[in-house]
Amino acid sequence: MSYQSRKQKILKIVEEQGEADVKELALKVETSEITIRRDLAQMAGDGLIFRTHGGAMKLSLANIPASFEQKIAANIEQKDYIARLAAQKIRDGDIIFMDCGSTVFRLCQFIKNKRIKVITNSLPVVYELSNTEVSINLIGGELDSKRQAIHGQIAVEHIKRYQADKAFVGVDGISVENGLSAASEKEAEITTAMAANARQTYLLCDSSKLGKDKYLKFAPINIIQYLVTDAPQDLIKPFIDVGLNVINE
Amino acid sequence: MSYQSRKQKILKIVEEQGEADVKELALKVETSEITIRRDLAQMAGDGLIFRTHGGAMKLSLANIPASFEQKIAANIEQKDYIARLAAQKIRDGDIIFMDCGSTVFRLCQFIKNKRIKVITNSLPVVYELSNTEVSINLIGGELDSKRQAIHGQIAVEHIKRYQADKAFVGVDGISVENGLSAASEKEAEITTAMAANARQTYLLCDSSKLGKDKYLKFAPINIIQYLVTDAPQDLIKPFIDVGLNVINE
DNA sequence: TTGATTTTGATTATATTTGAACAAATATTC
DNA sequence: GAATATTTGTTCAAATATAATCAAAATCAA
Structure with missing residues (x-):
C-alpha cells in the first residue's frame, strides 16, 4: 500500500470513529506503530487531525475550549x-x-x-x-x-x-x-x-x-x-x- | 481512551448534570479516582470547571450566591x-x-x-x-x-x-x-x-x-x-x- | 544494474501517564 | 468541640507512549 493511501485510510478511520489509538490503527492499516506515529505527527502538523497521547482525534471533537x-x-x-x-x-x-x-x-x-x-x-x-x-x-x-x-x-x-x-x-x-x-x-x-x-x-x-x-x-x-x-x-x-x-x- | 478525550467526557458530564462527584466520574469514565482528581485539578486550573469537595461543578452554578x-x-x-x-x-x-x-x-x-x-x-x-x-x-x-x-x-x-x-x-x-x-x-x-x-x-x-x-x-x-x-x-x-x-x- | 533517496522497522532511551500507599487537610457526626 | 470519616496532596513505582538513532527495505533515476 502506498504511503498516501495509508494516510487516507488513517484519516478515514479517525473521522469515522472520532478517535483511534496507535495500536488500533497499526492493526487496521497493517503497519508498525512507529509508522502510524510518524503519519499522525505529519497529519497533525497539517492540521488534519488532533494528536492525543496514544492516538488521534477528529478535529471537530477536539476543539472544544481553547x-x-x-x-x-x-x-x-x-x-x-x-x-x-x-x-x-x-x-x-x-x-x-x-x-x-x-x-x-x-x-x-x-x-x-x-x-x-x-x-x-x-x-x-x-x-x-x-x-x-x-x-x-x-x-x-x-x-x-x-x-x-x-x-x-x-x-x-x-x-x-x-x-x-x-x-x-x-x-x-x-x-x-x-x-x-x-x-x-x-x-x-x-x-x-x-x-x-x-x-x-x-x-x-x-x-x-x-x-x-x-x-x-x-x-x-x-x-x-x-x-x-x-x-x-x-x-x-x-x-x-x-x-x-x-x-x- | 486518551486523556484528552477523557477530560472532554468529564467536562460533558459536569456540564450536563451541573455537578458530579469523583466516585461517580471514576465509574462513568472507567478510571481510578486519583486520575479523576488530577483531571479535575487541571481543568479547574484552566477555568473550565469549579472544583468542589469531592467533585466538581459547572461554572454557571458555582459562583451563584446562595x-x-x-x-x-x-x-x-x-x-x-x-x-x-x-x-x-x-x-x-x-x-x-x-x-x-x-x-x-x-x-x-x-x-x-x-x-x-x-x-x-x-x-x-x-x-x-x-x-x-x-x-x-x-x-x-x-x-x-x-x-x-x-x-x-x-x-x-x-x-x-x-x-x-x-x-x-x-x-x-x-x-x-x-x-x-x-x-x-x-x-x-x-x-x-x-x-x-x-x-x-x-x-x-x-x-x-x-x-x-x-x-x-x-x-x-x-x-x-x-x-x-x-x-x-x-x-x-x-x-x-x-x-x-x-x-x- | 548501481547508487542515491525515501520510507519503514527495530532498538534503546526518555518522557508521560497512571495507580497505590500513606500523611495531611477538610468535612461530618455525635 | 472532639472523634470519625472523607477527601486531598505527595511520593514513588509500574505501565505506557514518544523520541531518537540507526539499519534494512523499497523506490526511483540514470
Missing part, C-alpha cells in the same frame, strides 16, 4: 512562576487591565486578597475573582465562546473609556525585529487597546515565545514597558538592549 | 411555566435582551438551540448559554458579585447602543396604580434601558408579584407591552384593562 489547547502546549510551573513575579508589582489601590491569556489567568490566584480593581475581557478571570476582595469591571461586547472572552469593536471602545495603572497582557510571539505578534486579530486588538490605556504594560511571556513570530505582527515592542518571563539571561539580552525592563527573578 | 440560588429554586414550576411561554415568542434571527432576574434565567434552557443573539448583563445566563447555538453579547461595566450581574452607568450606555427585537425582563413588583417597582436602583436602571431599546418588552412575572409594590417605583406600566405570567384570570384582569397584552397559556 484553554484546553493552551494547557497542553505549555507548562503550569513556568506560568505560575511568571504570574507570581507579576503579582508582586501590584499594589493595593491599583486599577489594572487583564487580558485573556492563559498566563495572565494564573495571576488570579495571587491577587485574590488585594484591594484592586480589575478590568478584564476574560470570563475565567471574572469567575475566578468574583467573591474576592477584588472589584471587577467586565468589558462588554461579543463573546467568543471558544476563548471564553469578549472581543470586537465594542470591547475596544469600552477599554478606551478607562485609564489604568497597569496592564497585564499575553501574546503568542515577541521578537526584537518584529515586535508583538498574535495568532488572532481579535486578541491583538484587545492587547493594543489595553497597552494604550495603561500607564505601564507588563507582558507575561514564557520562554517558548521569546524570539518567535506568529502570523499577525500587530505592534512594535515599545508599546510595552515590562517583560515578565522565566527565560534565562542569554534569551532576554536582546530585549534589554532595546530598552525593555525585564523581570525574571 | 441568595440567587434560592431565588432560582423558589417556585421552579411557575418560573418554568412562564419561561416556556416566553420562549415560544422567540424566533430564529431575533436579537433579544435578557436581564438578571431569576425567572428570566429559566428561559435559558428553552432557547439553547435557537439561532438568536442574546444581549445580557447576567453572568449565569452567559455561562448557561455559552457553547450553545446562541450568540452572546455581554453588557460591560461594574460587576455586582452578589447578583452576578453587571450594573451601572456604563452598562446602561452599552444597552443604548443596541436596538433589539425583544426584551425579557423581571421586576420585584408590578401594579396598575404604581407601575413597575424594584428592590434595587441598579436593576431598575437596566430594566428601563432594555425596555427603551427593544421593540417589544416582555415582563416575566409570577403571580406573587402581581399587584405588589416594592420600595422603588421606577417606571410606568406602559414601558412594557407583554406580561407573561402564571396568574389566574381574575388577577390579570386589571392589567388587561389598562391595555397590556397578557400571556398566561
Whole structure:
C-alpha cells in the first residue's frame, strides 16, 4: 500500500470513529506503530487531525475550549512562576487591565486578597475573582465562546473609556525585529487597546515565545514597558538592549 | 481512551448534570479516582470547571450566591411555566435582551438551540448559554458579585447602543396604580434601558408579584407591552384593562 | 544494474501517564 | 468541640507512549 493511501485510510478511520489509538490503527492499516506515529505527527502538523497521547482525534471533537489547547502546549510551573513575579508589582489601590491569556489567568490566584480593581475581557478571570476582595469591571461586547472572552469593536471602545495603572497582557510571539505578534486579530486588538490605556504594560511571556513570530505582527515592542518571563539571561539580552525592563527573578 | 478525550467526557458530564462527584466520574469514565482528581485539578486550573469537595461543578452554578440560588429554586414550576411561554415568542434571527432576574434565567434552557443573539448583563445566563447555538453579547461595566450581574452607568450606555427585537425582563413588583417597582436602583436602571431599546418588552412575572409594590417605583406600566405570567384570570384582569397584552397559556 | 533517496522497522532511551500507599487537610457526626 | 470519616496532596513505582538513532527495505533515476 502506498504511503498516501495509508494516510487516507488513517484519516478515514479517525473521522469515522472520532478517535483511534496507535495500536488500533497499526492493526487496521497493517503497519508498525512507529509508522502510524510518524503519519499522525505529519497529519497533525497539517492540521488534519488532533494528536492525543496514544492516538488521534477528529478535529471537530477536539476543539472544544481553547484553554484546553493552551494547557497542553505549555507548562503550569513556568506560568505560575511568571504570574507570581507579576503579582508582586501590584499594589493595593491599583486599577489594572487583564487580558485573556492563559498566563495572565494564573495571576488570579495571587491577587485574590488585594484591594484592586480589575478590568478584564476574560470570563475565567471574572469567575475566578468574583467573591474576592477584588472589584471587577467586565468589558462588554461579543463573546467568543471558544476563548471564553469578549472581543470586537465594542470591547475596544469600552477599554478606551478607562485609564489604568497597569496592564497585564499575553501574546503568542515577541521578537526584537518584529515586535508583538498574535495568532488572532481579535486578541491583538484587545492587547493594543489595553497597552494604550495603561500607564505601564507588563507582558507575561514564557520562554517558548521569546524570539518567535506568529502570523499577525500587530505592534512594535515599545508599546510595552515590562517583560515578565522565566527565560534565562542569554534569551532576554536582546530585549534589554532595546530598552525593555525585564523581570525574571 | 486518551486523556484528552477523557477530560472532554468529564467536562460533558459536569456540564450536563451541573455537578458530579469523583466516585461517580471514576465509574462513568472507567478510571481510578486519583486520575479523576488530577483531571479535575487541571481543568479547574484552566477555568473550565469549579472544583468542589469531592467533585466538581459547572461554572454557571458555582459562583451563584446562595441568595440567587434560592431565588432560582423558589417556585421552579411557575418560573418554568412562564419561561416556556416566553420562549415560544422567540424566533430564529431575533436579537433579544435578557436581564438578571431569576425567572428570566429559566428561559435559558428553552432557547439553547435557537439561532438568536442574546444581549445580557447576567453572568449565569452567559455561562448557561455559552457553547450553545446562541450568540452572546455581554453588557460591560461594574460587576455586582452578589447578583452576578453587571450594573451601572456604563452598562446602561452599552444597552443604548443596541436596538433589539425583544426584551425579557423581571421586576420585584408590578401594579396598575404604581407601575413597575424594584428592590434595587441598579436593576431598575437596566430594566428601563432594555425596555427603551427593544421593540417589544416582555415582563416575566409570577403571580406573587402581581399587584405588589416594592420600595422603588421606577417606571410606568406602559414601558412594557407583554406580561407573561402564571396568574389566574381574575388577577390579570386589571392589567388587561389598562391595555397590556397578557400571556398566561 | 548501481547508487542515491525515501520510507519503514527495530532498538534503546526518555518522557508521560497512571495507580497505590500513606500523611495531611477538610468535612461530618455525635 | 472532639472523634470519625472523607477527601486531598505527595511520593514513588509500574505501565505506557514518544523520541531518537540507526539499519534494512523499497523506490526511483540514470
